[in-house]
Amino acid sequence: MKTSQILVRYGELSTKGKNRSSFIGRLRDNVRQTFSDLSSIRIKAERDRMFITSDNEEEIQQVIDRLPAVFGIQSFSPVIEAELDLEAMKQAAFKVVDKLEREGKTFKVSVKRPYKEFPHEKMEIMHEIGSHVLRNFPELTVQMQHPDIELKVEIREEAVYMMAEVIAGAGGLPVGAGGKGLLMLSGGLDSPVAGYHMLKRGVRLELIHFFSPPFTNDRAKEKVFDMAEKLSQFGSSVNLHIIPFTKLQQEVHKQVPDNITMTSTRRMMMRVADKVLEETNCKAIITGESLGQVASQTLESLNAINAVTHTPVLRPLIAVDKLDIIETAQKIGTYDISIRPFEDCCTIFTPANPKTKPKLEKVEYYENFVSFDELIQEAVDQREIVKFPRVKENEMVYEDLL
Amino acid sequence: MIYLDNSATTKPKKEVLDSFVKANEQFYANPASLHQMGNAAEDLLEKARAQIAELLHMKQVVFTSGGTESNNLAIFGTAYAYQHRGKHIITAVTEHPSVLNSLNVLEEQGYEITRLPVDSWGRISMEELKNSLRNDTILVSLMHVNNEIGIIHPIAEIARLLKGTQTFFHVDGVQSIGKVAFDQTAMPDLLTMSAHKIHGLKGSGVLAFNQVELKAVQFGGGQESGLRSGTVSVPHAAALAKALRLAEKNPRHEGWNEELRRFFERYPNVRVVSPETGAPHILSIAVKGIKGEVLVSALQKESIIVSTSSACSSKSKEASHVIEAIRLPHNYKDGVIRISFGAFTTEQDIRDFKKAFERVNRLIKGV
Numbered sequence: 001m002k003t004s005q006i007l008v009r010y011g012e013l014s015t016k017g018k019n020r021s022s023f024i025g026r027l028r029d030n031v032r033q034t035f036s037d038l039s040s041i042r043i044k045a046e047r048d049r050m051f052i053t054s055d056n057e058e059e060i061q062q063v064i065d066r067l068p069a070v071f072g073i074q075s076f077s078p079v080i081e082a083e084l085d086l087e088a089m090k091q092a093a094f095k096v097v098d099k100l101e102r103e104g105k106t107f108k109v110s111v112k113r114p115y116k117e118f119p120h121e122k123m124e125i126m127h128e129i130g131s132h133v134l135r136n137f138p139e140l141t142v143q144m145q146h147p148d149i150e151l152k153v154e155i156r157e158e159a160v161y162m163m164a165e166v167i168a169g170a171g172g173l174p175v176g177a178g179g180k181g182l183l184m185l186s187g188g189l190d191s192p193v194a195g196y197h198m199l200k201r202g203v204r205l206e207l208i209h210f211f212s213p214p215f216t217n218d219r220a221k222e223k224v225f226d227m228a229e230k231l232s233q234f235g236s237s238v239n240l241h242i243i244p245f246t247k248l249q250q251e252v253h254k255q256v257p258d259n260i261t262m263t264s265t266r267r268m269m270m271r272v273a274d275k276v277l278e279e280t281n282c283k284a285i286i287t288g289e290s291l292g293q294v295a296s297q298t299l300e301s302l303n304a305i306n307a308v309t310h311t312p313v314l315r316p317l318i319a320v321d322k323l324d325i326i327e328t329a330q331k332i333g334t335y336d337i338s339i340r341p342f343e344d345c346c347t348i349f350t351p352a353n354p355k356t357k358p359k360l361e362k363v364e365y366y367e368n369f370v371s372f373d374e375l376i377q378e379a380v381d382q383r384e385i386v387k388f389p390r391v392k393e394n395e396m397v398y399e400d401l402l
Numbered sequence: 403m404i405y406l407d408n409s410a411t412t413k414p415k416k417e418v419l420d421s422f423v424k425a426n427e428q429f430y431a432n433p434a435s436l437h438q439m440g441n442a443a444e445d446l447l448e449k450a451r452a453q454i455a456e457l458l459h460m461k462q463v464v465f466t467s468g469g470t471e472s473n474n475l476a477i478f479g480t481a482y483a484y485q486h487r488g489k490h491i492i493t494a495v496t497e498h499p500s501v502l503n504s505l506n507v508l509e510e511q512g513y514e515i516t517r518l519p520v521d522s523w524g525r526i527s528m529e530e531l532k533n534s535l536r537n538d539t540i541l542v543s544l545m546h547v548n549n550e551i552g553i554i555h556p557i558a559e560i561a562r563l564l565k566g567t568q569t570f571f572h573v574d575g576v577q578s579i580g581k582v583a584f585d586q587t588a589m590p591d592l593l594t595m596s597a598h599k600i601h602g603l604k605g606s607g608v609l610a611f612n613q614v615e616l617k618a619v620q621f622g623g624g625q626e627s628g629l630r631s632g633t634v635s636v637p638h639a640a641a642l643a644k645a646l647r648l649a650e651k652n653p654r655h656e657g658w659n660e661e662l663r664r665f666f667e668r669y670p671n672v673r674v675v676s677p678e679t680g681a682p683h684i685l686s687i688a689v690k691g692i693k694g695e696v697l698v699s700a701l702q703k704e705s706i707i708v709s710t711s712s713a714c715s716s717k718s719k720e721a722s723h724v725i726e727a728i729r730l731p732h733n734y735k736d737g738v739i740r741i742s743f744g745a746f747t748t749e750q751d752i753r754d755f756k757k758a759f760e761r762v763n764r765l766i767k768g769v
Contacts, residue, residue, distance in 0.1 A: 217436050217437065218437065218441050219436045219441060222441055342436075397428070398445070398446050398449045400421075400424075401421045401424060401425055401446065402449060402453050402640055402644055402647065
């Protein structure tokens with residue numbers, strides 16, 4: 001007897017009418033990619049549910065552990081396989097129920113018997129398995145209508161399949177079903193959480209990060225790499241575009257008064273992002289901005305920053321409290337990476353008194369003295385693109401040492 | 403020389419030494435440094451940590467200088483962190499001095515220590531352990547395999563007993579890891595290991611733990627999540643990870659243990675101190691009326707290296723606390739020696755040992 005199969009129930013998909021099959025195909029591809037390291041896994045996506053099968057129990061356990069991170073899944077159930085034999089079925093039933101929370105719960109057995117040659121009738125099987133379970137777990141009470149636990153038994157020619165456990169999936173939509181957006185990823189807490197929310201709505205991500213060598217160091221870069229790696233674990237790979245930003249930053253500091261450098265710097269970032277967006281076929285810029293957190297996140301400031309682009313700028317966290325953002329970051333595992341204390345390009349030249357209500361005309365006036373276009377194009381052209389999940393070069397050396 | 407003192411320490415494996423040397427050559431940067439070299443060293447350190455955690459089936463791993471430091475950190479770390487819950491700690495009288503002496507210090511600070519007695523094989527009674535547990539018991543600290551006589555404590559059974567209670571379970575696994583199987587379905591909360599007992603390097607060990615908030619006992623730059631300040635030795639960490647990966651239960655030890663047991667039965671003046679169900683790599687015996695030290699010297703003349711019951715206490719003149727605890731008859735008490743096998747022990751070593759012992763025993767009788 002073994003767990004050999006996982007039955008997956010789709011999320012919001014079931015309401016999607018004509019686009020249904022493309023949603024299902026996308027989910028299947030994402031599941032395949034998530035488990036590309038597991039060689040024995042087979043995936044069969046049907047109209048209403050998906051089956052993940054394997055002969056390798058360890059790999060099935062891996063699937064059970066990692067599947068809750070994949071978007072587009074409502075819930076899933078490990079299925080236990082038993083021989084076509086009443087005693088074996090009882091034992092399997094025991095194993096299935098033994099894993100569940102039972103105190104004060106109601107219970108029933110339901111049987112499907114597509115294999116008609118099986119020498120026992122449906123009622124007899126229900127009775128035998130039901131009473132075996134109740135003998136072993138007297139805390140359960142039988143209830144035929146809407147029980148808490150329904151032990152489903154399906155008798156097929158090759159084996160008997162049983163399940164009762166229902167594990168919650170991540171919900172949302174399969175990543176990629178909603179097109180592609182460009183996430184401005186800093187080293188902070190907010191931007192990865194913003195990315196997570198978009199992933200959950202099915203949006204694939206390209207990541208853009210502004211890097212200011214030699215003022216920011218490798219640890220800061222490593223931090224962003226780790227963040228990108230984390231974001232690549234929600235069912236879809238991501239590309240990280242690392243923009244060399246030093247020259248632009250220095251030019252801004254030369255041209256504009258101190259208290260509006262921050263606004264101006266962000267406008268430059270937005271312009272760079274817009275160019276990368278075109279090249280990568282993204283349809284929106286995504287930021288981790290949240291109203292009122294810092295000087296650049298006032299409505300006036302957002303206005304001044306936003307004025308350089310016509311692209312939709314999505315800000316999924318705009319109205320979310322910091323504490324809620326932290327909670328999500330902890331839940332999705334980006335918190336520990338975010339709190340690593342390295343300077344990023346936004347913090348190396350922070351002005352003492354940034355304007356919280358910059359005037360757009362003024363910003364435009366000061367920027368007017370120099371054409372930033374060339375520098376922006378140069379930054380875009382010289383960007384480094386790294387794909388995640390990533391295989392590190394040092395991995396081989398480490399393996400030898402350990 | 404035939405080395406049969408592997409419970410005191412083992413010879414490092416070549417692969418482990420290679421790792422250590424290479425890591426020193428290539429990854430000598432401080433893993434806490436910001437630059438690229440520090441980054442690479444940190445990467446290696448974290449890989450080593452993850453590998454060790456996986457092999458030990460524990461969640462968190464702190465690198466230490468070895469078993470003693472790990473035991474100290476486990477005991478003081480939990481005692482100080484959870485003193486609001488209670489100040490009662492349970493251990494056994496046969497524990498390693500790094501545990502017993504730590505607990506003595508805590509006792510002076512107002513903690514209450516229950517030291518469980520053992521029977522003549524060195525076993526604690528589960529009944530007595532159960533009865534000693536109280537609402538304010540914060541820690542049970544026991545070794546998995548006793549270093550002097552090889553008795554195995556039922557770790558999984560105790561872990562299950564303590565599951566769901568407020569009491570943490572610390573296991574000193576120095577003599578068992580890599581040699582005696584752990585029941586992975588019931589692991590302790592804290593686990594001590596030392597590299598040099600599994601053909602790794604002296605001066606390195608780990609404390610592995612699950613969901614325990616420890617208070618630091620060493621202060622400085624806050625390395626190792628603040629639990630063990632001081633520049634982390636990445637080469638030691640890598641070598642330890644390698645030693646642990648290469649460590650394996652040696653099925654031949656059991657056979658030799660059994661073989662020597664039968665061999666010693668032929669001598670009326672020899673008594674086997676280790677229990678039949680003990681760890682396969684340790685066999686302690688006592689020779690009537692003869693001091694252990696005399697036996698060690700006589701065997702050494704025959705090119706056999708063994709030790710008196712524990713290397714730590716072998717220089718003191720008194721019988722060890724473990725031998726006292728199992729109430730060995732008076733005329734045997736001073737004559738305990740420990741024979742312990744390692745990965746490099748061979749069939750021939752055992753044959754040579756038997757011949758040498760025969761000669762030594764004949765000599766003894768002549769005295």
